[in-house]
Amino acid sequence: MTAALSLTRQEGLLTLRFDGPLDLTATAALWVQTLDAARRAGGKITLDVTQVPHCDTAGATLLAAAETAAGGADVVGANSEITALLDLVRAARKVAAAPAPVSRAAPLRQAAKAAVDGLAFLGEVVVAVVRAPARRRMIPGRDLLAMTDDAGVRAIPLVLLLGFLMGLILAFQSSIPLRRFGAEIYVVNLVTISLVRELGPLLAAVILAGRTGSAFAAELGTMVVNDEVAAISTMGIDPVTMLVLPRLVATLLIMPGLALLLEMAGLGGMTLVMGTLGFPPVAVLHQAVASARLSDLLQGLLKASVFGAAVAVIGCRTGLGAGLGPRAVGEAATAAVVGGIFATIVLDGIFTVLFYRLGL
Amino acid sequence: MSGAALVEAQDVAQRFGDRTIFEHVRFSVLAGEIFVILGGSGCGKSTLMRQMIGLLPPTSGRVMVLGHDMRAPDADVLTRIGVMFQGGALFGNKTLLENVMLPLEMHTGLPREARATLAAVKLGLVGLADAANLQPAEISGGMAKRCAIARALALDPPLLFLDEPAAGLDPITSAGLDKLILDLRAQLGISFVVVSHELTSILTIGDRCIMLDRAARGIIATGNPRELRDKSTDPRVRAFFRRSAPVND
Numbered sequence: 001m002t003a004a005l006s007l008t009r010q011e012g013l014l015t016l017r018f019d020g021p022l023d024l025t026a027t028a029a030l031w032v033q034t035l036d037a038a039r040r041a042g043g044k045i046t047l048d049v050t051q052v053p054h055c056d057t058a059g060a061t062l063l064a065a066a067e068t069a070a071g072g073a074d075v076v077g078a079n080s081e082i083t084a085l086l087d088l089v090r091a092a093r094k095v096a097a098a099p100a101p102v103s104r105a106a107p108l109r110q111a112a113k114a115a116v117d118g119l120a121f122l123g124e125v126v127v128a129v130v131r132a133p134a135r136r137r138m139i140p141g142r143d144l145l146a147m148t149d150d151a152g153v154r155a156i157p158l159v160l161l162l163g164f165l166m167g168l169i170l171a172f173q174s175s176i177p178l179r180r181f182g183a184e185i186y187v188v189n190l191v192t193i194s195l196v197r198e199l200g201p202l203l204a205a206v207i208l209a210g211r212t213g214s215a216f217a218a219e220l221g222t223m224v225v226n227d228e229v230a231a232i233s234t235m236g237i238d239p240v241t242m243l244v245l246p247r248l249v250a251t252l253l254i255m256p257g258l259a260l261l262l263e264m265a266g267l268g269g270m271t272l273v274m275g276t277l278g279f280p281p282v283a284v285l286h287q288a289v290a291s292a293r294l295s296d297l298l299q300g301l302l303k304a305s306v307f308g309a310a311v312a313v314i315g316c317r318t319g320l321g322a323g324l325g326p327r328a329v330g331e332a333a334t335a336a337v338v339g340g341i342f343a344t345i346v347l348d349g350i351f352t353v354l355f356y357r358l359g360l
Numbered sequence: 361m362s363g364a365a366l367v368e369a370q371d372v373a374q375r376f377g378d379r380t381i382f383e384h385v386r387f388s389v390l391a392g393e394i395f396v397i398l399g400g401s402g403c404g405k406s407t408l409m410r411q412m413i414g415l416l417p418p419t420s421g422r423v424m425v426l427g428h429d430m431r432a433p434d435a436d437v438l439t440r441i442g443v444m445f446q447g448g449a450l451f452g453n454k455t456l457l458e459n460v461m462l463p464l465e466m467h468t469g470l471p472r473e474a475r476a477t478l479a480a481v482k483l484g485l486v487g488l489a490d491a492a493n494l495q496p497a498e499i500s501g502g503m504a505k506r507c508a509i510a511r512a513l514a515l516d517p518p519l520l521f522l523d524e525p526a527a528g529l530d531p532i533t534s535a536g537l538d539k540l541i542l543d544l545r546a547q548l549g550i551s552f553v554v555v556s557h558e559l560t561s562i563l564t565i566g567d568r569c570i571m572l573d574r575a576a577r578g579i580i581a582t583g584n585p586r587e588l589r590d591k592s593t594d595p596r597v598r599a600f601f602r603r604s605a606p607v608n609d
Contacts (some may be wrong), residue, residue: 024468024516031474056516057548061481065474088547092484093477324497327453 002026003052003059007037014041016066017048022059022082034062038069045070050077060085064093121240121317125248128240135241144246151212152254156261159207163262166199167191167269175277184277188284189291191270196292196300200263202348204255205307209340213315216247217336220319221329229320244316248309255308256301263300295360303351310347311340364391366519366551367412372421374407381407382578385421387570391518394545394552394565396585399572400600405555406446406523408572412553413443413521426519439467442512442520446527448504450496456483456507457492463514482510485547486540502533506540513544519551520544526558538564559601563589571597 003020016037020026038045047063049055055063063086067073075086132139170191178184220243223229232239267288274284315336322332365388373383381404389395397405410416411423414433423430428437450459460479464470470478483489486506496504505525512520525541526534538561544550556562562569562585569588571581573596581588581597589601 027474027478028468028470031470035474057481057485057513058478058516061478062474064481065477084547088485089481092481092489094484324452328497 015046019051022055024058027058027062038066044072047075060089064089138241147250160265163265164269167266171270171273188287192288195263195266200259201304204259205344209311213311213336213340214333216315217319217332221322221332224322248312251308251312255304259304307344310343314339368424372418375419393567396566396569403572403574442517444508444522446524448508460511486510522554526561
């Protein structure tokens with residue numbers, strides 16, 4: 001049986017009369033009706049609980065909420081159990097915290113703080129690099145080898161596959177319009193320059209961000225959650241030197257190699273398409289060598305190194321900046337991938353403008 | 361403290377492969393009492409609790425809670441019990457208030473304002489009203505356990521299961537939690553089943569207890585914890601309460 005509510009008004013005074021046990025089910029059924037009546041009463045009300053045999057904390061909360069909504073109430077007919085519970089709930093409500101105010105400027109402040117923190121971290125990395133010769137013992141050589149293997153050697157199959165497919169697709173797509181002009185041989189120029197100057201480093205960096213940047217963030221984020229980073233700090237070891245520098249060095253070592261492999265695989269894919277168009281591999285090779293300069297290759301490798309460094313620093317930063325709690329590591333990994341790809345594209349834009357202005 | 365049986369373990373056993381954790385476990389928990397399951401590490405205390413809350417069907421026998429067979433618990437019985445896990449098991453992406461509001465949201469038709477009011481009252485009852493808008497990562501272990509109790513209280517259940525409430529807490533925080541349990545029993549008439557190996561806590565709050573033993577693979581003592589401490593002649597029980605290795609005396 002659930003409780004019922006009836007309203008009576010005598011000489012301007014509203015009485016809310018409850019009939020039946022005031023438990024959670026009754027509270028859910030009567031909450032809106034009771035509080036609406038209490039708010040509309042325009043002054044003190046009477047809560048008649050003579051016919052309520054018992055209530056739980058939910059029922060007592062309903063009575064207390066009605067009391068507050070009306071600005072005061074006389075509770076009549078309450079047995080000792082209801083009186084005790086009502087007192088308990090009133091006391092609990094008195095100390096209840098008001099919800100934290102949400103500031104409209106909060107997202108802006110957070111973004112500004114993240115930018116400042118990012119710059120500060122970059123500064124820490126630079127300091128760690130400068131001091132690295134004096135802190136050689138803090139850089140674990142074995143970790144460096146393991147990271148180079150994981151981020152570089154194990155990524156080779158994926159890099160080769162993507163590069164080959166990219167070269168194949170680019171060559172095939174560009175051969176269609178160029179065939180109309182009898183200029184199929186220039187497919188080689190287009191694909192070679194695209195791969196060497198732009199797509200090689202860019203795709204290698206995207207692979208690095210998705211594969212290695214997220215792994216750095218997850219690994220370091222887990223270390224933060226488990227207090228391992230705090231333990232490193234309390235042992236007098238600089239976490240940036242011990243954890244960030246090996247990762248940074250590993251990516252700097254592997255990125256030019258990965259970009260170069262991707263470009264080679266892409267040229268292989270292109271050669272396959274050119275073969276179907278009637279061009280022998282030797283002709284394709286000659287055309288490729290003639291179309292790209294050494295400076296194009298070096299520009300691409302320089303970009304690859306910078307992109308790699310950006311991905312590594314962002315991955316480490318999001319990992320070391322991970323919060324606490326079960327979602328922190330996942331959020332850090334996501335931020336590392338998004339941040340790494342975003343930074344790569346922004347840096348690519350900067351390089352493009354810079355090389356253009358330098359006439360390279 | 362002589363109400364009807366809320367929990368009945370009927371010849372319960374648990375085995376994992378060839379390994380028997382315990383067998384022939386029989387006891388009942390009466391309305392209004394604080395019932396403690398105690399014993400050393402690895403004796404099966406938490407396993408027994410998982411059986412009682414429906415997370416682990418016993419290998420044989422059955423556990424009845426509020427008249428329901430917990431081998432296949434339904435929503436009715438699960439909304440009439442509350443559980444506090446050892447670490448609190450709070451949802452890290454929600455505030456404390458939202459954690460307590462969750463059962464109300466899932467099981468009642470209350471409007472949001474009502475859910476928030478009820479949850480705030482529950483947090484007030486466990487002394488966490490000021491922390492309502494904090495995240496679990498921002499609070500101490502003791503506060504997390506209090507919040508877990510508030511969440512377990514959300515639907516006003518008559519029976520609460522607490523897994524190691526005193527574990528990992530300092531003596532003062534632990535004593536505060538013991539007082540909270542006693543207050544909630546006195547104020548709300550709630551019964552408790554508490555799994556613990558913390559002697560001070562067991563002696564402070566326990567009305568009755570069973571003691572499990574790993575070597576015996578079952579219950580080796582039943583009764584009031586203080587009486588067991590003072591009067592038991594079983595060397596294993598005496599060793600437990602004296603915090604020493606068992607000696608056959």
